[in-house]
Amino acid sequence: MNAGSHGAPPDPVGAWLTKAFPHQHVLRAEIAADLRCGPFLLIDPPNKSFFGHVVELAIGLTLCDQSPYLGLLHCLDHDTATRLLSMAGYRPTTDAATAYDAWLRTDSALHPAHIFTAASRLAHVHSLLNDLDARRSEAGDLAGRLLRRYPNLLNSRPDETYHTRRAFRTVWSSYSSGFHSALRAYGPAxxxxxxxxxxxxxDFLLGTTVLEVKSGRLDEDRYLDDLIRQITTYALLAHHDGHYVTHIAVYAARYQRLLRYRIDELANQLAGTPVDLTATGAHLATLIRDRPHRRPAA
Structure with a gap:
């Protein structure tokens, strides 16, 4: 993307992706048509960005066999962290005080309210880290000190919690109707x-599939263009990093659709010509490393 209306400098990564993959509009039209096939979930959470993190974290807590989100858990006091892990269906395999990575998933049935509580608390930690700039080495320690002093930072206002939980129940009912089983079938998370x-x-690596979760609207070209650039970037970087990946997938929660593409076929379609994934991924990696530092989006 070029300089925006606010005078932002040109983005060399976005400009290169547009040039290297000029047929993104074809995939955009295909995705738009696919999203129109399913019933749209009528939800209106009060904070859409926060809600998206809650949905992503809840999915992670139910997909991963070993407890995920260790960086968030370590910002919490031990009692809170272990309570949230227990609510999400994990049990410790050792008695180490802070070895949350040693907690493993059980087969017990989970109540959606428990998943929501665990995910929403972790989403508040994520928001706090983002406010502190998570790239800073001391952000986790500072977040931990703030949460110990102000534990209410883990809670929304009662009215926000009510409306967020109601929207979550709608999405979670849909997710549990078959999408969870489909994602589990892709492989370990x-x-x-x-x-x-x-x-x-x-968001996830499931077996050989990189998965991106979208809980927001995708009803405008600009949203779909951003999504296509995002999944293309993840596919190329995953290949560049040496992960054995074959597919990229998008779970569009509001649209109740799960889209999945072979990485090599996707790259070829977007470029309009055969793509050398190794060389292309290396070039993209160089552009990203050389890009001026920008604070990550919330």
Whole structure:
């Protein structure tokens, strides 16, 4: 993308993606048509960005066999962290005080209210880290001190919690109707897949499939263009980082659609010609590393 209306400098990564993959409009039309096939969930959470994090975290807590989101958990006091893990269906395998990575998923049935509580608390930690700039090495320690002093930072106002929980119940009912089983079938889950030494993070790696979760609207071309650039970037960087990946997928929660594409076929379609994934991924990685530092979006 070029300089915006607010005078932002040109984005070399976006400009290169547009030039290297000039047929994005074809995929945009295909995705738009696919999204129109399913019934749209009528939800209106009060904070859409926060709600998106809640949905993503809830999915991660139910997909991963080993407890995910360790960076968020370590910002919490031990009692709170272990309570949230227990609510999400995890049990410890050792008695180590802070070895949350040693907690494993059980087969017990989970109540949606418990998943919502665990995910929403972790979403508040995520928001706090973002406000503190999560790239800073001391952000986690500072967040932990703030949460110990002001534990109410883990809670929304009662009216916001009510409306967010109501929207979550609608999405979770849909997700549990078959999407959870479909995603589990892709393979073992890794949440918050770090790409290019943390320059980018994909929501999940499921077996050989990189998954992006979208809980917001995708009813405008600009949203779909951003999505296409995002999944293309993740596919190329995952290949560049040496992950054995074959597919990229999008779970569009509001539209009740799960879209999945072979990475090589997707790249070829967008470029209009065969793509060398190794060379193209290396070039994209160089552009991202050389890009001026920008604070990550919330």
């Amino acid at each position: 890794t949440a918050q897949l770090s790409l290019l030494d943390g320059h980018r993070h994909a």
